[in-house]
């Protein structure tokens with residue numbers, strides 16, 4: 001029986017990144033390709049304790065259908081987390097999502113009609129690009145540097161596309177580059193977006209995972225007109241398998257969101273919302289985050305030191321102060337898929353930069369993940385990549 005798939009479904013069943021992730025499952029391959037938090041840091045015992053407590057106290061309630069915007073107590077606790085991040089939010093500004101990925105998907109669905117322009121950092125989070133494309137967006141890349149999205153380029157792109165539907169940004173320890181947008185740019189961005197009448201969708205799953213430098217206020221902090229929708233998640237600071245993310249936005253926006261969320265899944269898993277709420281009441285979340293950042297700091301610093309020692313001098317790498325990724329740019333014209341293939345032949349997996357661009361990709365780029373590897377794997381893996389880069393230079 002032939003299925004005539006809608007335009008939402010990508011035409012191709014596979015892509016270079018998927019092929020690499022599959023190949024990286026080979027035990028001889030050291031993989032810097034994934035984007036997984038370190039599982040040894042998941043607070044299994046504390047989550048188990050919270051789960052038991054929830055069943056003891058709210059057994060029937062958590063197994064019942066519930067409200068679309070989420071468990072009110074958890075929404076209130078999240079409003080407090082946002083206030084701690086210097087965002088003026090109350091429970092009415094918070095809606096739960098099934099991971100921040102669902103928030104990205106539903107916000108895109110709320111705003112994009114086929115052919116609409118969406119402005120994105122170039123490069124940016126692959127799965128957001130896929131979502132925007134699935135709704136038929138016309139993606140326009142905005143240039144980045146080590147301080148995040150470039151505001152002059154944003155102004156130019158907005159002037160060229162005054163009907164743009166929204167600007168998507170990952171301001172903290174961006175996936176894939178690990179770069180962070182400066183406070184000055186965050187503030188300027190809200191002014192530019194306000195003047196253009198174009199909303200900002202801020203995607204911030206990594207902001208809490210900062211191991212160096214100072215915590216910066218989210219872009220939402222600088223928003224005085226309700227023009228910014230801010231998305232965040234417990235995935236990186238607690239556990240991604242729980243699938244709890246959230247949006248911070250104006251109540252009128254959340255009302256529309258709840259209509260589409262109802263269509264998607266009625267509501268996010270009630271049990272995990274209660275578990276996280278209980279966890280937040282009983283445990284010390286900042287202390288848990290400190291455990292994560294201590295380990296990631298060690299791994300990032302080790303990987304950066306190995307890169308500095310082993311890679312040719314003319315190779316650029318980003319200097320993340322948190323998150324899970326380092327971005328590498330090799331001069332010359334080597335296609336990044338070819339470069340990733342050569343790395344895989346040397347038994348080390350990286351994600352080619354080509355995956356993360358909305359348009360034409362910069363050659364010679366790739367993403368390294370440091371959160372999920374031990375010291376030995378980091379040392380050996382970086383040496384293997386260095387060998388590939390040195391061989392390239394000799395060609």
Ligand code: PMP
Pocket residue numbers: 035098099100101102125170175203205232233234235240244245
């Ligand atoms: N946004 C970005 C930038 C990400 O890197 C990720 C996960 N890798 C997500 C959103 C989705 O995270 P989750 O759905 O687990 O909250």
